[in-house]
Amino acid sequence: MRFFRLVLYAAAAVLVFVLATSFTIRLVLLDEPTVTCPELLGLDVEEARSLAAQRGLPLEIAKYEKRKDVAYNRVVLQSPDAGVPVRPGRTVTVILADGPMMAVIPAFAGLSLDAAGAALQQQGMKLKKVIYVPGGEANRVLAQAPESGENVLDPDGVVLIVGSRVKRYYVMPEIAPGEYAAALREMDAKHIEHDEELSGRAGSPGAGAVKTSVPPKAIFREDEGVELQPGGGGQK
Secondary structure: OOOHHHHHHHHHHHEEEEEEHHHHHHHHHOOOOOOOOOOOOOOEEEHHHHHOOOOOOOEEEEEEOOOOOOOOOEEEEEOOOOOOOOOOOEEEEEEEOOOOOOOOOOOOOOOHHHHHHHHHHHHOOOOOEEEEEEEEEOOEEEEEOOOOOOEEEEOOEEEEEEEOOOOOOEEOOOOOOHHHHHHHHHHOOOOOOOOOHHHHHOOOOOOOOOOOOOOOOEEEEEEOOEEEEEEOOOOO
C-alpha cells in the first residue's frame, strides 16, 4: 500500500508541474504582442512583401510553381495562413506562380479591321477571331473581347466584333438595249458589283441586246459580280 501511495503522490506532483508550466507559458504568450497574418493570396510578390512588412513580418519565397491560371509572381500559397495571430518578426513563407505575364488590352472600337490587326501585332497579341455583324460601318470594329483596359492573363487572342452591310440578293432582269445606262445606275445604287471595263466599253446601247454574265431571272448576290456589255445578240 505504501508503494502505491508513493506512486500516486509522484503522479500528482508531475500533474501539478505540467499544469503550472502550461499556465505559465500561456500567461507569457498572452503578455507578448501579436499581429494578424495578412491575406497575401493573389497579390504580386512586391505588394505581398510590402503588406507583410507593415505588420513587422518578413517575407520569404519558398519556390515558384507552374500555373496557367495565375499570373507570374502572384502568391498562390502562404504560411502562416491569413488571419492567424503571430509574433512580430515571424517569417511568412510564400509560393509564387510561374504563370503567364499580365497584359493590358488596348481599345480597338472605331478602328478599321486592318488598323486593329496592325495594333494587335504591334502589341504582340493575337487576333483570335473576327465576328461580322449586320450594322455599323463595314469593316469597322464595333466591340471587342476582352474589353479595353482590362488587366488579363496573356490571352490566346482578342475577338473583334466588326460591322458589315447585309448582303442582298437580286433577280437578274432582262435588260433591253435602251435600258443599258439605267441598269448601270441601278446597280451602282444597289451596290451590285459589275465589271467596269466591260460596262464602259464603247458601243451603242441601242445596237442590240445587252449581254450579261448572269442569265435573266437568275438569283445572284450583290457582291457576286456581274459583267455587262452593250450590243450583241443576248446573254452570254
